[in-house]
Amino acid sequence: MTFLETLLAHSPALVIATPLLSAFLVPLVGRISPRIRDIFALVMLGVTGCFIGLLASDVLSHGSRVYVFGAKNLSVPLVRILFEVDSMGMFMAIITVMLAGIAVIYSWSFLQKQDGLDKYYTLLLLVTTSALGMELTGDIFNFFVFLEISCIASCALIAFWVEEGEALEAAFKYIVVSSIGALFVLFAIGLLYAQYNALNIATLAHLLQFSFLDKIILVLLLVSLGMKAGLAPMHMWIPDSYGRTPPSIVLLIMSATLASFYGILRVIFTMYGNVLTTPLRFSLPAHLIIGWILIALAIVSILIGVIMALIQTDLLRLIAYAAVAEIGYMFLAIGTSIAALGTTYATVALQGGVLHILNDAIDIGLLFLVAGAIYFVAKKRSLDDISGLARNMKYTTVFFIIGLLAVAGMPPLNGFTSKFLIYESVYQVNPILSIIALLGSILLLAVFIKVFYAAFLGPELPELKDVKEAPRSMLLAMGFLAALAVCIGLFPNIFLDALVKPAATALLDHAQYINMVVGGL
Amino acid sequence: MIEYIPYIGVVAMILIGLYPILFRRNLIKIVIGISIIESGVNLFLIILGYRDGGVAPIFTSLPPGTTYPEEMVLPVPQALTLTSIVIGVAVLALMLSLVMHIYRKYGTLDVQKIRRLKE
Numbered sequence: 001m002t003f004l005e006t007l008l009a010h011s012p013a014l015v016i017a018t019p020l021l022s023a024f025l026v027p028l029v030g031r032i033s034p035r036i037r038d039i040f041a042l043v044m045l046g047v048t049g050c051f052i053g054l055l056a057s058d059v060l061s062h063g064s065r066v067y068v069f070g071a072k073n074l075s076v077p078l079v080r081i082l083f084e085v086d087s088m089g090m091f092m093a094i095i096t097v098m099l100a101g102i103a104v105i106y107s108w109s110f111l112q113k114q115d116g117l118d119k120y121y122t123l124l125l126l127v128t129t130s131a132l133g134m135e136l137t138g139d140i141f142n143f144f145v146f147l148e149i150s151c152i153a154s155c156a157l158i159a160f161w162v163e164e165g166e167a168l169e170a171a172f173k174y175i176v177v178s179s180i181g182a183l184f185v186l187f188a189i190g191l192l193y194a195q196y197n198a199l200n201i202a203t204l205a206h207l208l209q210f211s212f213l214d215k216i217i218l219v220l221l222l223v224s225l226g227m228k229a230g231l232a233p234m235h236m237w238i239p240d241s242y243g244r245t246p247p248s249i250v251l252l253i254m255s256a257t258l259a260s261f262y263g264i265l266r267v268i269f270t271m272y273g274n275v276l277t278t279p280l281r282f283s284l285p286a287h288l289i290i291g292w293i294l295i296a297l298a299i300v301s302i303l304i305g306v307i308m309a310l311i312q313t314d315l316l317r318l319i320a321y322a323a324v325a326e327i328g329y330m331f332l333a334i335g336t337s338i339a340a341l342g343t344t345y346a347t348v349a350l351q352g353g354v355l356h357i358l359n360d361a362i363d364i365g366l367l368f369l370v371a372g373a374i375y376f377v378a379k380k381r382s383l384d385d386i387s388g389l390a391r392n393m394k395y396t397t398v399f400f401i402i403g404l405l406a407v408a409g410m411p412p413l414n415g416f417t418s419k420f421l422i423y424e425s426v427y428q429v430n431p432i433l434s435i436i437a438l439l440g441s442i443l444l445l446a447v448f449i450k451v452f453y454a455a456f457l458g459p460e461l462p463e464l465k466d467v468k469e470a471p472r473s474m475l476l477a478m479g480f481l482a483a484l485a486v487c488i489g490l491f492p493n494i495f496l497d498a499l500v501k502p503a504a505t506a507l508l509d510h511a512q513y514i515n516m517v518v519g520g521l
Numbered sequence: 522m523i524e525y526i527p528y529i530g531v532v533a534m535i536l537i538g539l540y541p542i543l544f545r546r547n548l549i550k551i552v553i554g555i556s557i558i559e560s561g562v563n564l565f566l567i568i569l570g571y572r573d574g575g576v577a578p579i580f581t582s583l584p585p586g587t588t589y590p591e592e593m594v595l596p597v598p599q600a601l602t603l604t605s606i607v608i609g610v611a612v613l614a615l616m617l618s619l620v621m622h623i624y625r626k627y628g629t630l631d632v633q634k635i636r637r638l639k640e
Contacts, residue, residue: 141601141604145604145608148608148612151612152608152611152612152615155615155619156615159619159622162622165623165626165627165635165637166637168619168622168623168626169623169635169636169637171619172548172616172619172620172623175612175615175616175619176542176551176555176616179555179612179616180542180555180558183555183558183559183562186562186566186601186605187535187562187565189601190562190565190566190569190598190601193569193597193598193601194569199597
């Protein structure tokens with residue numbers, strides 16, 4: 001076995017271990033010099049990214065793999081945890097590590113003058129670890145543990161600007177919502193264990209009978225993970241916490257949110273994959289009912305997001321409402337895919353939804369970084385107090401235009417590719433849904449054009465006369481996301497074929513996920 | 522009937538915990554509510570592993586004459602509960618420290634008055 005093969009064999013563990021250990025090394029490195037600490041955090045994320053790349057290339061070419069922590073054979077009692085790595089998990093892991101890396105680069109300048117940065121980098125790496133853990137684990141209790149880590153670490157990060165009362169308020173709201181959610185996840189796990197005496201997702205999926213208790217478990221899991229993913233009507237913590245933290249932290253909370261969204265995909269498509277076609281009341285199959293409930297909530301999310309964004313004056317809060325609308329699009333796609341399970345456009349909808357996870361991370365992330373750059377130079381939040389910034393901030397203006405067109409789903413940017421797949425498949429289910437989705441996009445365009453006029457064009461304000469372009473590391477972070485947005489927009493097929501289609505196939509093919517564990521190990 | 526009483530207790534604790542979260546205005550009471558829900562869920566996990574007349578699930582020090590594994594209580598729920606208790610302590614400490622800071626900033630613990638984040 002060569003060194004590379006050994007590394008590959010243990011990379012599922014290393015993907016978790018590297019950021020976790022470096023999280024606790026950061027304060028020590030910080031004692032040497034803050035500069036080295038900043039670079040150390042990025043390098044360790046880079047190493048994690050290398051492991052993920054190695055693992056992803058193997059998973060994509062040779063299929064999923066299982067990593068066993070603990071007992072290898074079945075003769076002793078089953079004290080072990082399995083990691084099950086498939087292309088969907090890898091897709092999410094790539095997004096997570098990318099967002100974390102960009103957040104580190106951005107915070108080099110953005111948080112330069114703040115103190116407590118040792119703890120900031122520790123928490124940043126912990127959120128990354130927890131999101132990666134949620135995405136790679138094959139054990140539902142392990143999933144809960146990572147969910148709680150992400151809840152605690154993100155809450156501490158939201159309260160970063162602790163001298164502002166609003167940040168504390170947002171953090172308290174977040175921890176109440178997410179700890180209640182996590183407790184109900186634990187309750188559901190207890191119910192599952194009571195029925196099937198197993199905690200492994202694949203084993204549970206194999207054994208699941210869809211009894212009365214299983215329906216309660218499904219509702220508990222969907223509600224509590226949906227709460228963490230920000231689905232309406234449980235979205236109210238998103239504008240508060242996104243709007244009151246440094247944008248680099250928003251990227252991290254977003255990666256935790258997307259990991260919860262991934263949890264919902266895993267629960268519905270894999271854990272309940274075998275029983276989705278069981279008829280429920282009035283001989284309607286279960287997938288139709290679940291799908292339409294998700295579609296209804298998604299439409300509410302989109303409408304609440306865009307309408308509330310229209311009336312905001314605080315720039316960060318406005319983008320946070322746009323983020324709620326984007327989450328609505330992701331749920332619309334998977335709702336459609338579940339409702340129409342088995343048809344060809346269900347696959348198209350799922351591909352659109354999966355690609356939209358990446359696009360949401362890029363577009364909303366880019367807009368937040370631009371808003372953060374404006375806050376950094378002008379020290380103002382409200383749109384009424386900023387004007388004419390395009391004169392001095394050329395690059396930031398360009399990045400904002402890219403972000404606004406991408407989030408509104410304009411060709412040739414990345415938002416268009418995924419939203420087009422979503423419109424196309426939703427139209428097959430019901431044309432009215434795709435009209436609402438299109439309307440949402442148009443309203444988002446209107447909202448951001450308004451922001452563009454207010455912030456970047458218009459007369460120059462005397463107190464903003466001396467603003468300078470944002471510092472280099474912030475421009476680098478924004479430029480990276482903008483370049484990615486343009487790349488995915490221009491060459492969507494490369495990304496679709498290489499990452500999105502295998503991920504969607506892995507989700508739909510739950511039998512393969514189950515057989516990896518139930519048959520072989 | 523008697524064996525259902527612990528489960529009724531679990532449901533009662535979760536509902537009692539939800540009441541202050543939904544209807545009380547004091548932040549500390551909300552924290553207490555979350556803590557009660559957590560105890561309810563922990564109690565539920567413990568009941569799952571309980572076996573009438575069972576011994577502690579420690580392999581090396583089984584009392585003589587016990588047959589594995591029928592006479593041991595289930596070890597997995599106990600491990601889950603321990604993990605959950607540790608997590609619960611961390612969440613509780615974090616929540617209380619936030620409440621403390623909020624009290625310093627706002628001078629009140631009333632949810633109705635702590636409302637700078639609107640719309």
